[in-house]
Each structure stands twice: as structure tokens, then as C-alpha cells.
Amino acid sequence: MEVLLLGTGAADGWPSPFCSCASCSDAARRGEIRGQTAALVDDVLMLDCGPEAPRAAVRYGRSLAHVRHILLTHAHTDHLGPQALLFRSWIEGCGELEVIGPADALDVCRPWAGPDDPVRFVPVAAGDRIAVGEYDVRVLPARHKVFRDGDAVLYDVTGPTGSRLLWACDTGPWPTDRFETVRDAHYDAVFLEETFGDRSELSEGHLGLPEFASMLDGFRGVGAVGESTDVVAVHLGHHNPVIDELGERLGACGARAGRDGEVVHVGDGPRLTGHRTLVLGGVRSGKSRHAEELCSTFEAVTYVATGGVREGDAEWAQRVALHRARRPDSWATVETVDVAEVLKSATTPLLVDCLGTWLTARLDLHGVWDGGDVAAVDADIEELLEAWKACPAPVVAVSNEVGSGVVPATASGRLFRDLLGRLNARVAEASETVTLVVAGIPVPLRG
Template identity: 60%
Template structure:
């Protein structure tokens, strides 16, 4: 089951375009923009149909043409923008579509569908079960409402491959009696709203961090969240702390924030390979550290190995060490492949440029130009990167964007690092380019 997260933000998005709070300014500075929460399952089922859905699909290169069922949680405008049905009707040959949701959702949609449109409606309430072309759907209650109790629901979806997800936006904390509906569900992925950060007092129909922790803990006790479950916080708003701190807070509950455009393969290991590259002093290392900041134990690999007698290098190492949690382990080792193959904790490799230089040194290739042994090391590293089963982030440099080096060794290094970067990027789940301190996700 493939889930494309089209949006992970609250109704007003994050950052809120009218707001200058620290959280919104941090999101703008990072270029991390989250639109209204929605998701696409295997191209066939759309979870919520808010106003941002069409624009998000276009931005992330996603087609909605194969969608056959739309599961709408409730009729608030960030979850239901029925004009999209009109725009869909303008496309000749559109196949049948089923809109599923509480009664007020169906009422809102009917005026936007023409008499000859192949669109049908199904009204549901909590407690119902549906079969949708190979998908089994259970309708669950939400502690949220538009006008009256029961006019908002959540969805439990099992795919043809047996993988199972919980779409739990929007809801406040459940009463204990409701958890029997998810007992022993052992979800592969749980998408749970976390709207208000430490301002959980703003609404009992939404979760803040305290309510999120309470819900996750109760679902663990019920067997709904198990060891393999990927727990992703969605419907994120600017009352949350800045994203680096939010990652740390959520990690304490075994969760992480969702990101617009990301693809989750339900049932697969949540291990991810992230490649961060950019120019000198562009913020690469700091961003990579923040990506793993929620993990108490990380192996930090100083991939160039130790450098003795280089005062400038020692100052940089000390600066990096001060930024990292004391619980992280630092390893100065150029055998990065061995570290990746034996790792049982998340790994941060910093950086591939110094690693490559060290391997060229080791094989004496600066003088000879014979790169066979260096490229064998690169192949070994790529194999370890591809098969690593813990989260891993690698940092590298972009050295080919400036002037042509005036030495043969400089040109050799530029070309080999460019090749290495391209190969690592091709094997990564996410590629981030740092430009002037701002991350840009490019793959």
C-alpha cells in the first residue's frame, strides 16, 4: 500500500500566511510549507478533499485521474471543497467516482455534480464497514464535529495487500470505550492529527501534543499501534513549536511529523535514506543533525577519519560536537560501509567529500590518477547505503558549481565527487539541497 501525503497541515496551513510567530517564521526560513491535510492511497482512494488537494497534486506531480473513491471525514472546508467535482467533470471520459462521508458531506457535494456525471454518493456513520474494489474500510468515530456529534468520522483502510492504515484527522482524545474498535488492529501506518502543540486548551475537538501522546499510548495498549507501526503526525498548525523541536517532541512518542509530498510504503521498514548536499557553509550539517534530532542515540560518522595537527579542522570538529546531543556516539572512520552494515541505531555520515578525499589519499590516486580502487570503495559504500536497515542521513558538498579547478587533482576530485553524489542521490528516499541556509527538497 502506497500512501502519498498530499498535505500535512492544519486548516490554515503551516506557516499561516498572515502570521509572524516564531514557528511560522522558522517554517518560512526553512521552506517547509504544509498545506491542508489529505492523502492518496494507491492512486485509487483519496482521503479528504480540501481546497488544497488539487494544487498539491499538481505541485507534487501526482495525478488524481485514477481515483475511484473519495473518503471524506467531515464537511469543514479544509477537508471538503466540493467545487473540485465540477472541475473534474470538465475532463472528457472521466470514469465513475464514489463520494463517501457523513450526511452533511453528501449534502454539500450534490449541487456540484451534473445529472450525467458518473458520480455516486454513499452516506456513512461510525460503525459501518464497506468493501471498495479490493479495499476494506471501517468507519470509526471522531471526537470532532461540524454542527452536531457524529457528523465527523475517521477511516480504517485495509488494502488488497493486507496492509492497514488509520486516517485519524480530525479528532480530540477518544473516551476509553472507543478503543475497542481498534483493538489488535496492528496498523502499518497511523496518520494522527496534532494541531495545537502545547495549546491543547484551544479545542477539545483537536489534539495538541498532550492529547496526541495520550492517544498514541492508548492505541499501543489496545494493540492498534505496535512495533512496526509508522506513526505520522498530520494536521499540523503553527501553535506547534518550530519543526526541529517538534521532531524531538514527537520522537518521544515514537512518532514523526508528516511532510507534504512524501510517500509512505505501508508495511515497509520506516528506515529512510536521506542525502543532504549543498555549498560551503550552506547549513548542510546543521540540517542533517536536525533531521535526526528526535533520536536519543545516533552514530555520527566523521567520514574523513581523524586529522591530527590541523587547528582549523579541530575548531570545526569542536563546533559540531557542541551542537550534538551528548548521547550521540562519534566514530572517526573512513570505512563507512562497515558502519552502515552493522548499525543498529540511526547513522549520520558527515561528509562524503572528506570520505572521498581520504579514500583517494589512501590509494595514492592523486599522483597516479588510477581510480579503480577508489571506485571499488565507492561501489561498496553504495551497496551498504542501499541495504542499510536503519535511518541514515549523509552529507556531501557541491563542488562543481563554481570555477573549474586549476589543478589536475582539483578537477579529479570535482568529477569523482559529482559522480558519487549523483549515485547516492539515485539510491536515496529524499534528496535535500541546501541553499543559503534553506533546505530545498529536490527528490
Template identity: 65%
Template sequence: MKVTLLGTGAADGWPNAFCRCTSCADARRLRDFRAQTAALVDDGLMLDFGPDVMSSAVRQGVSLADVRHVLITHAHADHLAPQSLLFRSWVEGAGDLELIGPADALDACRPWVGPDAAVRFTPVVAGESLRVGEYDVRVLPAQHKVFRDGDAVLYDVTGADGTRLLWATDTGVWPSDWFDRLEGAAFDAVFLEETFGDRGELSAGHLGLDGFGAMVERMRGVGAIVDATEIVAVHLGHHNPPIGELRRRLRTLRARPGRDGEVLAMGEPVGHRIFITGGARSGKSRYAEGLLGGVDDVVYVAAGGPRTGDPDWDRRVEAHRDRRPASWTTVEDTDVAGILRSARRPVLVDCLGTWLTARIDHHNAWENVELDAVRAEVDDLLNAWRTCTVPVIAVSNEVGSGVVPATASGRMFRDELGRLNAAVAELADEVVLMVAGQPLAVR
């Protein structure tokens, strides 16, 4: 299954448009905006359908024209915008649509459907299983309600390829006996709400960080979450800490925050890739190391390989080593592609500029500008970056924003590194530009 996150925010999004708190200010600074949580599966199945869905799809270049089934968790306004059915009806030949959800949620939709519209309603309650197009769907209970117990549900969805996801928003912490329903599920991905950060007491019908951790651990205990499960926090609100701190805290649970627009190709061996670029002394390496600050077992790849006879370089290397955790493994090697393919723990590559320099040196390409062999290695690196099965961060330099180099070799390096950066960024899940020590979220 392919899952596109159209939104990962709480009911009020993140940042909240009316708020000046630290968390909202940080999100605005990074331009890291989250719409109300919803997802599109394989272009044809929607998971929730709130008022932000249509505009989010347009911004992300996603068409909803092929949607034939909508799984609705409950009737709260951020999860269900029945007026969207009217707008859909304005498209000639829009096709059949099945709305699946608690009866109260479906009742909210009926006034927006014309008498001749090809829309059918399938009411469900927790405990039911049904076939939805090519998907097997189990309806699960939610520790959440709109007006009455049972009027909110969660969904366990299995695709035709056998991949399986849990859509778990909105809910508070489950009672212990509910977890038996998930025994041995071994989900490929769990999308679990985490609304309130350290303010979990604000609602028993939502999760804060403590409740999120409790749910994750109980699901691990019954085999619903296994080592290969991708755990994605959604329904994120501004009561959470700023995104950098939230990312670090979720990492201790082997989870991460979702990002609007990201696509998860479930069943494919793809890890989470972050690309960080910027100018000299912009704070790239320090920021990259901070993202992995809560992880004890990291492979740090000094991608330029060993270098001797340069005291200034030795001092720089020593300064980098001193600030990294002693538990990290440092590898000085230009075979970055090989390291990524064999990696079984998170990898930090620092940096692609020194790697490219070393490969141009190796092929004696500075003077003759014979770049076929260098570009073949670039292609190999990109393939390894794309298929890496563990979280990986790559750091690079921006060298094309200043004066045009005076030499042909300098211009060649600028151009080749620019192409490499663009290709790596295209395949990354997140792209960050560092400017004067400040991270700017590019994507």
C-alpha cells in the same frame, strides 16, 4: 499500500499566511510549507479532498486522474472542496467516482454534480464496514463535529496486500470505551492529527501534543499501535513549536511529523531517511546530532574508520564525542552498508565524504582512477540506505561549489562525491542543506 501525503497542515496551513509568530517565521525560513491535510492511496483512493488538493498534486507531480473513491471525514472547508467536482467534470472521460462520507458532507457535494455525471454517493456512519474498490473500510467515530454529533468520522482502511492504516483527522481525545474498537488492529501506519501543540485547550475537537500522546498511548494499550507502526502527525498548525523542536518532542512518542509530498510504501522495510549536506564548518554534524537529541540509544557511525597519527584529527573526534550523549554507541567502521542492514536502533552516519575517501584509499584508486570497485561499494551503500528499517541520518560534504581542484585526484573525488550525494538525496525522505549554521529544507 502506497500513501502519498498531499498535505499535512491544519485548516490554515503552516505557516499561516497572516502570522508572524516564531513558528511561522521558522517555517518560512526553512521553506517548509504545509498545505491542508489530505492523502492519496495507491493513486485511486483519496482521503479527504480539501481546496489545496489539486494544487498540491500538481506541485508534487501527482495525477488524480485514476481516483475512483473519496473517503470524506466531514464537511469542514479544509477537508471538503465540492467545487473540485465541477473542475473534474471538465475533463472528458474522467470516469466513475464514488464519494463516501457522512450524509451532511455528501449533501454539500450534490449541487456541484451534473445530472449526467457518473458520481455516486455512499453515506456512512460510525460503526459501519464496507468494501470500497479493493479496500476494506471501517468507519470510526471522531470526537469532532461540524454542526451535530456524528457528522464527522475517521477511517480504518485495509488494502488488498493486508496492510492497514488509520486516518484520524479531525478528532479530539477519544472517550476510553471507544478504544475497544481498535483492539489488536496492529496498524502499519497511523495518521493522527496534532493541530495545537501546547495550546490543546483551544479546542476539544482537536489534539495538541498532550492529547496526541494520550491517543498514542491508549492505542498502544489495545494493540492498535505496535512496534512496527509508523506514527505520523498530520493536520499540523502554527500553534506547534518550530519543526525541529516538534520533531524532537514527537520522537519521544516514537512518532514524527508528516511532510507534504512524502510517500509511504506500507509493508516495505523502509525507515525514515534524512540526508544533511553542506560546506566545512556549516554545522552539519551538530544539526544531525540535534535531530536525535531526544533518543538515548543511537549508533553513531564514524564512517571514515579509525585514523591514527593525526593529532588534529584526534582533537576533532574528541570534540564530537564530548557533545554526544554518553548513551550513544560509537562505531568507527567503513562497512556502513553492513551496519545499516543489521541496525535495530537509529543510526547517524558521519560522514559520507570521509567514507568515500577511505574506500578510494582501500582500492588504491587515487592515481590509477580505476573506480569500478569503489562504485560497486557505492551501489551497495545505496541499496542498504534504501532498505534500512530504522531511522537513519547521513551527513556529507558539499565540495563542488568552490574552486576547481588543481589535481586529477581532487577533481575525481569532487565528481564521485557529487554523484554519491545526489544518489543518497534521491532516496532520502528529507534533504537539508546547511549554510552558515542554518538548515535549509531542500525537500
């Protein structure tokens, strides 16, 4: 399954438009703006549909014309924007739509659908299991309510190829016996709310960081979450710590923060487990091939060749041709040394190959080999790092690991080694996932 995260924020988003706390200021400075949590699965199924979700889909290049099913968790207004049914009715040819959810949530929707609209309402409650198109859906209880106990649910969704996800938003901590409902589920991905950070006392119907970790412990204890499960925190609000600290604390319990516009591929095979991924390795280690495998589940990828164009270099042209031959035809290639600009304006997943070549080009540009100012290269590195952090699309970067060999014999070689080592460390620090490839074998360092 392909899951597009239309939003990953709490009801008031993150940063809150009315707040200037350290958490909101940090998110705003980084340009990490989170809208209300919702997701689009395989372009045909929506998980919640708050008022911001339809416009978010357009923002991320998707149409909702092919959506045939909406799974509503509950009737809180950030999860349910029923006016979308009216807007949909204005467009001819959208076809039949199935709206599934607790009875109270459907009652909110009914006035927005005309008597002749091809909309079918399907009430469900915790414990139900239904076929939703090609998807098998189990309805699970949520510790959350709008009007009364039981009027909020979670969804366990199995896709046509057997991949399986849990959509667990909104809920407070589960009692111990409830974990039996997901025993041996072996989820490929879990989207779990984490609203209040260290302010857990604000609501028993949501999770703070301690409760988030306890929920994961409960899932792991019954075999619902394993080492390969991609655990994504959603419904994130400004009571959380600043983004870097949040990433560290989520990482400590085997999870990561979701990002608006992120595409998560749920299923088998190599996959991205974070928005930003760094792949390191020595010469001919297989690092580029591994990075390509990570991106292979995306239909469209922009391959950023940082060496630029080298006119008259036959050996380089042959190397580029071999790389292109093993990449899918649907991938685009951009040959440029202006990687920061590509990162900031990305609309499709990126594969940047490689940072070592990019650094060489910057050293050449500023004449460092001939006594130029290294400070200009340092400024380029800072610009690249800011763009890496702000990149709106999933991105994988490849870089050489040059710190494990002999000490270079020349001053220029030592300078390059030192600069690249520092660059790799800074990019790794700002990445959710870091992998070292040795003799063709990927060794996870983070994520």
C-alpha cells in the same frame, strides 16, 4: 500502500499567511510550508480532498486522473473542496468515481456533480465496514463535528497486501471505551492530527500535544500501535512550538511530524520512518547496503555519489560499478560534490553516499591540506545543513563513523576526524531517524 501526503497543515496551514509569531516565522525561514491536510493512496484513493489538495498533487508530480475513491472525513472546508468534482467533469475519460463519507458531507458535494457525471455517492457512519475497490475500510467515530454529533468520522484502511493504516484527522481525545474499536489492529502507520500544541483549550474537537500523547497511550494499550508503527502527526498548526522543539516533543512519544510531499510506504520490510535519515557506520559495515534497503520501496530514487568522477582510477570505477549493479534500474545516479544544490532542488527521494567523501572533496577544493582556510569548509558545511533541513523530498545520507578508532597519527587525519565528527553530529541533530550499522546489523539511535 504508498501514501503521498498532499498536505500536513491545519485549516489555515502552517505558517499562517496572516501571522508573524515565532512558530510561523521559524517555519517560513526554513521553507517548511504546510497546506491543508490530505493524502493520496496508491494514486487511486484520496483521504480527504480540501480545496488545496488537487493542486498539491500536481505540485508533487502526481495526476488525479486514476483516482476512483475519495474518503471524506467531514464537511469542514479544509477537508472538503467539492468544486473538484466540477473540475474533474471537464476532463474526458476520468472514469467512475466513488465519493464516500458522512451524509452531510455528501450533501455538500451533490450540487457540484452533474446528473450524467459518473460519480456515485456512498454515505457511511461510524461502525460501518465497506469494500472500497481493493481496500477494506472500517469507519470509526471522531470526536469532532460540523453540524451535529456523528457527522465526522475516521478511517481504518487495509490495503490489498494486508498493510493497514489509520487516518485520524480531525478528532478530539477519545473516551477510554472507544479504544476497544481498534483493539489488536496492529497498524503499520497512524496519521493522527495534532493541531494546537500547548493550546489545547482552543477546541475539544482537536488534539494538542498532551492529548496527542494520551491518544497514543490509548492505542498502545489495546495493541493498535506498536514499536514498528510509523506514527505521523498531521493537521499541524502555528499554535505548535517551533519545528525543532515540536520534533523533540513528538519524538518523546514515539511520533514524528509529517511533511507536505512526503511519501510514506505503509507495510513490511525496511522503511524510512522520517523525512531525513542518517546512516552511520565504519568501513565495510554494511551502511550503504542498509541505506539502499531503506530506499528500496521507492520506485524512483536519485543516488547522489559524492565522490564525483575520477578519471583514470580503475579501482574507483570498479567500486562504482559494483554499487550500480545492485541498485534498481529505475534509480538515477548523479555524481557530484555539489550536494547542497541537489538537496535543495530534489523532486524524487535521494540517497547521498557519502558525507565523508563529500567532506574530503571540500577540503581538497579549498586547499586545506596545503594550508588553506578551514573557514571555507565550515561555510560549506553550513550550506549543506541548511539544504538538508529544507530538502523537499525524503533523503537518506550515509556517513563514516570515524570517532571510535585509534587517534590518527597525522595532523591532517585528526583534522578530518574532528570535522567529520562534528558534521555527523549536526546532520544527526537535524534528522528524524539516525541508525548506526555495526557488522551489518542496523542499530537505531533515533526514530
